[in-house]
């Protein structure tokens with residue numbers, strides 16, 4: 122959406138009296154921006170909640186791996202995840218390179234957590250503190 126303003130148009134800063142066509146356009150732009158930002162905020166909240174759930178799962182994986190002396194990283198699994206995510210991204214019209222970078226970023230953090238868990242000393246019952 123584009124808006125053309127003349128050089129003496131000061132409706133953007135709210136001093137035009139509010140009745141000019143430009144002021145009405147400005148209001149429509151502000152309303153559209155606000156509607157889109159509300160959706161962005163909802164999507165960001167969903168992303169945070171989904172990531173929190175993912176990290177709850179990977180924390181359990183970290184404990185399982187530490188308990189059974191399995192290495193924190195599994196490059197074979199990662200390759201499959203990346204190939205799958207790139208395909209999903211393509212069909213969703215999302216840049217596959219971006220999807221891959223994002224997954225690698227998340228996995229790097231998970232591996233860091235796995236390493237921290239493995240470094241924690243075992244408690245008397247043979248488990249590690251959550």
Ligand SMILES: O=C(O)C(=O)C[C@]1(C(=O)O)C=C[C@@H](O)C=C1
Nearest residue numbers: 182193194195196198199228231
């Ligand atoms: O599936 C595993 O083995 C995990 O530890 C989880 C996970 C992931 O975050 O998806 C993290 C590290 C591994 O290299 C592969 C995958």
